[in-house]
Amino acid sequence: MDNPPALLPHHGWIECRKCFPPGSDETQIGTWKVVNNLGAWGSSHPRVLVLGFSNGHTQSKAGHEGRFESVAFKGMRRRPGEILSTVGK
Numbered sequence: 001m002d003n004p005p006a007l008l009p010h011h012g013w014i015e016c017r018k019c020f021p022p023g024s025d026e027t028q029i030g031t032w033k034v035v036n037n038l039g040a041w042g043s044s045h046p047r048v049l050v051l052g053f054s055n056g057h058t059q060s061k062a063g064h065e066g067r068f069e070s071v072a073f074k075g076m077r078r079r080p081g082e083i084l085s086t087v088g089k
Helices: 057-065 079-087
Strands: 026-029 032-035
Touching: none
Parallel strands: none
Antiparallel strands: 026 032
8 A cells, every 4th residue: 555645744844935925934914914934843644633823923933043843832831731632632
């Protein structure tokens, strides 16, 4: 049997320019400022897929200033444990 297609790209930043003007990593959509900093964390073939929400200012700043791995839960405090414990129920 062939390998199933990946659900996600490889762990790391995702290059996507569809919504952004040439040469810019920011755009305005209505009242929202949108920053191009898409990423995938973990396996390309997860058993459980947890979809996140858009990055806020704290996560966007972490992505530009720190390690990629620090972005996903930056500023979340205790919430990741609450979220993941709910998934396991």
